[in-house]
Each structure stands twice: as structure tokens, then as C-alpha cells.
Amino acid sequence: MTSRVPGPGTLLAAGLLVTACYSRTETGAGEPFRVRDAQFFPGSLPGEDAASGGAGAETAGAEVDEEPALAAFDTANIVVFQGQTGKKFSGRVNESAVSLGMRLKDYGSGYWIVPGTTLDPQTNQLVWGAVADFDRAIPTGYADLEVVAFDAAGHAGVRSVRSLCITGRVPDFLNACEPTIDPPPAVISLTWDTGVDLDLEIITPAGRVVTPKRPLVVPPDDDGNLLEDAGGIDRDSNGGCWIDDIRFENLVFPSYPSGTYGVYANLFDACGKDSVRFEASVWVARESGEDERELVKVAERAGILLATQATGGESRGLFLFESEF
Numbered sequence: 341m342t343s344r345v346p347g348p349g350t351l352l353a354a355g356l357l358v359t360a361c362y363s364r365t366e367t368g369a370g371e372p373f374r375v376r377d378a379q380f381f382p383g384s385l386p387g388e389d390a391a392s393g394g395a396g397a398e399t400a401g402a403e404v405d406e407e408p409a410l411a412a413f414d415t416a417n418i419v420v421f422q423g424q425t426g427k428k429f430s431g432r433v434n435e436s437a438v439s440l441g442m443r444l445k446d447y448g449s450g451y452w453i454v455p456g457t458t459l460d461p462q463t464n465q466l467v468w469g470a471v472a473d474f475d476r477a478i479p480t481g482y483a484d485l486e487v488v489a490f491d492a493a494g495h496a497g498v499r500s501v502r503s504l505c506i507t508g509r510v511p512d513f514l515n516a517c518e519p520t521i522d523p524p525p526a527v528i529s530l531t532w533d534t535g536v537d538l539d540l541e542i543i544t545p546a547g548r549v550v551t552p553k554r555p556l557v558v559p560p561d562d563d564g565n566l567l568e569d570a571g572g573i574d575r576d577s578n579g580g581c582w583i584d585d586i587r588f589e590n591l592v593f594p595s596y597p598s599g600t601y602g603v604y605a606n607l608f609d610a611c612g613k614d615s616v617r618f619e620a621s622v623w624v625a626r627e628s629g630e631d632e633r634e635l636v637k638v639a640e641r642a643g644i645l646l647a648t649q650a651t652g653g654e655s656r657g658l659f660l661f662e663s664e665f
Contacts, residue, residue: 368452372475373444375452382450385443387488387496408437408489408497411465419505419514423476425585429485432456432465437489440468441496444504445484447475453490480508480516509588510623511574512635519632523625525596526665527635528603531588532618537578537609538645540589540620541657545599551606552576552589553653557597569594581611597665603641606657610647617644622663639663 368380413431420427433440433456443451456466483506488499505517509531512523530540542550542557550557550573558570571593577586605618621640628634641660651657 368448368450371448371450372478373448374473375442375454376471376473378452378454378470380450380452381441385441385451385486385488385496385499386490387441387499390498390500406436408491408495409434410437410440410487410489410497410500411463413487413500413502415502418503419507420474421507422478422480422509423474425473427472427474428469429472430467430469432460432463432467433489434465436491437497438466438492439490440470440487441490442470442485442487444474444478445486445501447478447483451486474506476509478506480506482506482517508635509590510621510635511590511592515634519628519634522633523635524592524594525625526593527623528591528601528620528663529588529623530590530605530618530620532616533587534613534616535578535581535583535585535587536607536611536613536616537581538587538616538618539576539606539608539657540573540591541604541606542573542591543602543604545601549656550591551653552579557591557593571595571597578611579608581609583611600662600664602662603660604657605643605645605660606653607645607647607650608653610650613647615644615646618642620660624665 368374371380411432411434415429437456439453439455441451441453454468454470456468458467460467483504485502485504486499487502489497505514507514507516510527510529513521515521515523528540528542530538532538539551544550544557548557552573553576555573556566556570557572558567560566571591574590574592575586577584577589603620605620607616619640619642622638623635624638625633626636639661643658645658
């Protein structure tokens with residue numbers, strides 16, 4: 341593959357009881373793992389390691405009469421992409437507990453406490469919920485989310501661990517966590533730094549203009565059937581200035597492409613911002629070990645677009661480079 345680049349152009353009462361035992365001295369705003377509407381405490385997450393076999397070392401869901409314990413942990417999936425915001429976790433703590441502490445093991449300088457907020461009438465246990473943000477700098481691969489329940493006196497039970505798969509912003513079909521899974525053969529990616537509707541725009545060898553508003557590399561046939569391995573753009577981030585804080589789009593090829601693809605960045609709408617910084621890149625799958633492959637960046641270009649360059653989809657975006665596969 342070759343590339344041609346143009347010239348320069350609050351916690352509730354439960355939380356208050358816990359703070360009586362631990363003095364909060366930081367806000368946690370700069371932590372790589374952050375929990376919204378939760379209290380941050382510096383230092384190691386309290387509680388006994390389940391591996392030590394202490395009281396309450398049973399798995400989540402077990403009945404524990406005296407020690408505060410996690411009773412249930414729910415999430416839609418264990419996959420988190422680098423820089424993801426608004427990841428939701430929820431569950432219940434047993435009848436001895438009033439709040440839950442959590443931290444991403446080995447990342448950051450402290451932990452977060454969220455209160456139990458409502459009573460589950462079927463179990464008589466408090467329900468908790470957390471909305472977390474993950475820093476872009478957290479490495480890909482598996483990461484352990486440690487959680488522990490607290491009682492009203494601030495005593496911690498036994499810590500539990502939930503493994504999360506941290507994936508890159510370029511889709512790799514979970515290859516970062518399971519290297520035996522093959523990543524896509526090729527990906528063209530666009531990422532940016534602020535809340536604008538910026539679109540990855542691709543011109544295919546056949547001359548088709550592919551954008552998040554028209555995402556398929558090959559259009560459906562006359563009967564509306566899709567070509568299974570045609571490829572397409574995965575999302576329209578911030579489309580219509582509905583700000584999702586994802587700020588990246590990828591053209592994913594299920595099979596290795598052939599020919600020359602033009603890569604553009606089209607500022608569809610500045611959404612009230614003055615400018616946006618972006619980076620476009622090309623990734624291809626390469627051998628990384630015996631029977632294993634990984635995505636490798638083979639081309640990139642960064643730049644800035646001003647609000648005055650917003651097109652509203654009326655014209656082509658800024659040409660960045662051509663990639664020949």
C-alpha cells in the first residue's frame with residue numbers, strides 16, 4: 341500500500357457516613373478512570389482481596405449475612421473503547437451495605453464511591469448505578485475493574501473483580517484482548533478533538549463518495565441486498581450536532597481492498613465551535629506472531645479546519661491523501 345500526500349495546504353447519607361472514615365483531599369478530575377456524581381478518595385481501594393479467602397469471599401450474588409458485599413453487577417457488555425465516556429454499570433449490594441467503591445486496577449491514584457439509591461422490593465437490597473469515563477491513554481487489552489461494598493460505618497467487605505476489554509478507537513474486532521481473533525484487513529480512520537460534526541469522506545476507486553451519511557462502499561443491488569464484504573463507515577459521530585463525545589469514524593474493510601482511495605475530512609457543521617483539530621490514518625493487518633495478526637498504522641495526516649470551512653454537505657471536504665491498496 342502506498343500513500344500520496346498533498347503539499348502544505350453526591351453521595352447521599354451513606355456517602356456522608358463513609359466520608360467520616362476517609363478524608364477526601366482530591367476531586368479526581370484528572371484521573372484516567374472517572375465516575376460521575378461520585379466521591380473520589382486518594383489511595384488504595386479498601387477491602388480484603390477475595391483470593392485471601394476472607395469473610396465474604398464468595399462470588400457476587402452469594403448471601404452474606406454480616407459483611408457488606410456486592411450482590412449483583414450488571415453491564416451491557418465488558419467492552420470499553422479508549423476515551424469512552426458514559427459507560428454504565430449497575431447492580432445491587434447486600435442488606436449490610438449502603439454504598440459501593442470502585443477503581444480501575446493499576447490506573448489512577450484513588451477510588452470512587454457511589455451510594456445505593458433505591459431499594460429493590462424483591463431482594464430488599466440497595467440498587468446502585470455508576471456512569472464512568474475512561475481516558476484515551478489507558479492501554480488496550482484487559483483491565484480489571486475492582487469493586488467493594490461499604491456498610492454504614494464505612495467498613496469495606498471483600499473486593500470483587502470484573503475484567504473489562506479496552507479496545508482502541510480503530511476497530512480491531514477485539515484483537516487487542518484476544519490476539520487469536522483476526523482484526524479487519526484494513527481501516528481508514530478519522531478522529532478529532534472537539535464537539536463538531538466532522539465527517540470522514542472517502543472516494544472509492546469506482547468514484548463513489550462514501551460518508552457517514554452514505555456509509556456503504558458498494559451500494560445495495562436493485563433488490564436492496566447488501567454485498568456481505570463491501571465495508572462501510574461505522575458511525576456518524578456528532579451527526580446533526582447531537583454531541584456524543586465519541587469523535588471518531590472508521591471505514592472498516594471486511595476484506596482487503598484493492599485500488600486507490602481518496603481520503604478527505606469534511607466539516608459538515610462546526611456546531612458553534614471556532615475550529616477543530618483532526619487526524620486521519622490508515623491501518624492494515626500485519627503478522628504479529630504465530631497465527632496472530634494486529635493492526636498497524638501505515639499512513640496519517642493531521643490538520644485544522646475552521647468554522648468558516650463548514651460545508652453542510654454541499655461540497656467536498658479537505659483532501660488529505662490517497663491510499664493505494
